[in-house]
Amino acid sequence: MPLVKIAAAVAVVGAVAVGPAPVMAGKPCTLPYAAGAGAELVRLDALDLRPLGLPTGPVAVVRLASARSGMAANSRVNAAASARYLDAKLLGIPLPAGPLSTSVYQEAPPRNPKPAKAHAPRKDLGLVEAGAGNLIAHARGASCHPRRDDVTSSSTQVAGADILPGPGGTALVRLPASLRGRTSTGLVERDGAVQSTATAAAALADFRLFAGTPTEIAIKVIKPPTLTVSTGGTAATTGVRYASPLLEVSGPGVPPRRIDAPGETVDLVLPRTAGGAEAARADAKARRLPLVAGDPLAETLGALHPERLRGASGGAEAGPLTLPALSGLPNPGELVAGEALPPLGGDASLVRISLGDARTEIADRSVRARVASIRIQVAAGASIADIAIGDLDAGAFAPAPAREPVLPGGGGLPITGRNVGIVAAAGALLLTAGSALIVTARRRHG
Structure with a gap:
């Protein structure tokens, strides 16, 4: 040739x-990386106004602005995200049927280049008056490979809220400015190990206790709370990072005080009735606690009679926001119960502002945590109201790392x-x- x-x-x-x-067809991820996160901006629990002589209660739960997202890399639906504006379970109060609130939901595959969005109009539930809200849910789709963007994310934004509003522009708790909750899940690479990670956070504005009354208490949120968990399938790669909020509390008769550590509290004594001021003053002095003057409970709660709630709409059940199509997520666990308030005299009530401590559970290949970031409890001989602001949970799971470095198969990409x-x-x-x-x-x- x-x-x-x-x-x-x-x-x-x-x-x-x-x-x-x-080009070899990419295989779906067969490794059980999973993570989930949830954030509720406001949760009103076990409202019972009968100790104040009002025919209202108990009300089980009201939830405002819930966000949740999760991934399970080896599931048929491997990513999902959802957000809900408002939900309630009202016991003993006749409510008309019908949906209560706006919500959004998105799942993958297929991969979603844009999130699902919705706008919720202002809502007056009687127990809660909430401003307009914006909801976002984005499920991008999971694989076994870490990447820069989150696998899932969701967020809620509400233009202020009044919790237990009263007559004349008063409210037990008022959040006057916009507040936002967000969640995200994903995979990251740290020290050569792939880790599942989940984050829940609440961007909280300053709020007021006994809003609109002469004894209004200002609570300034200097630093908002954030909860993050992650695991690479070993104890050495598993961790919980909780940034507790930093609050400054001040008001008439209440010297300015900052609290920033989980478990810290500020207790306030106030008269249960207008005629109980002297007894309340004696109780506050004996316990060395600040005394709130006036009768703010009567001013902020006096209008909460059942007839106010007849125009509201309630769900049959008010439960945590779920992602029904997604399996294999760590259960976030139950909300940590607040410590029981100490009993006071017959004419005194107690309000406790406290910072929650994260409840965590760590196993060989999983981690989960939950915290009620800020808690406001009111008692007058018996529990009246329990309000959690920034209820956060997060969980993650990862398989045990292989003995030899092996790149996991990856989510439909060319190999x-x-x-x-x-x-x-x-x-x-x-x-x-x-x-x-x-x-x-x-x-x-x-």
Whole structure:
């Protein structure tokens, strides 16, 4: 065979060798990486106004602005996110049927380039007056590979809220500015290990206790709470990071005080009735607690009679926001119960503002945590109201790492292996050899 033909044949073989690499169909992730997170901006629990002589209660629970997102990499639905504006379970109060609130939901696959969004109009439930809200849920889709963006995320934003509003523009708790909750889940790589991670946070504005009364208490949120958990399938790669909020409490008769550590409290004594001021003052002095003047409970709660609630809409059940299509997520656990308030005299009531401590459970390959970031409890001989602001939970699971480093299969992406690299290198050498032979042959025939 002439030298030119031999050279051309070698070059053709080289070109075929370095042509498009064979694309192997990406396999779904078979490793059980999972994570979930939830955030509720406000939760009103076990309202019972009968100790104040009002025919209202008990009311089981009202939830405002719930967000949840989660991933389970080896499930058919491997990512989901949801957000809900308002939900309530009202016991003993006749409510008309019908949906209570706006919600959004999104799941993957397929991958969603844009989130689902919804706008919720202002809502007056009688027990809660909430401003307009915005809901976002984004499920991008999970794989076994870490990446920069989150696998899932969700958020809620509410333009202020009054909790237990009263007459004349009063409220037991008023959040006057916009507040926001958010969640996210994903995979990250730390120290060579792939870790499942979940985050829940609440961006809280300053709020007021006994709002609109002469004894209004200001609670300034200097630092909002954030909860993050992660695990790479070993004790060394598992952790819980909770940033407790930093509050400053001040008001008439209440010297400014900052609290920033889980478990810290500020207790306030106040008269249960207008005629009980002297007894309340004596109780506050004996306990060395600040005394709130006036009768703010009567001012803020006096209008909460059952007839106020007849125009409200309530759900049959008010439960945590769930992601029903997603399996394999760690259960966030129960909300940590607040410590019982100490009993006071017959004419005194107690309000406790406290910072929650994260309840955590860590196993070999999983971690979960939950915390009621800020808690406001009111008692007058018996529990009246229990309000959690920034109820956060997060959980994560990861398989035990392989003994030898192995890249997990990845979520539909093209896969190239070591053999393809060897073929490509050989092809490049053949191309070089073929080109050299062609040049030599042309010079000989020139």
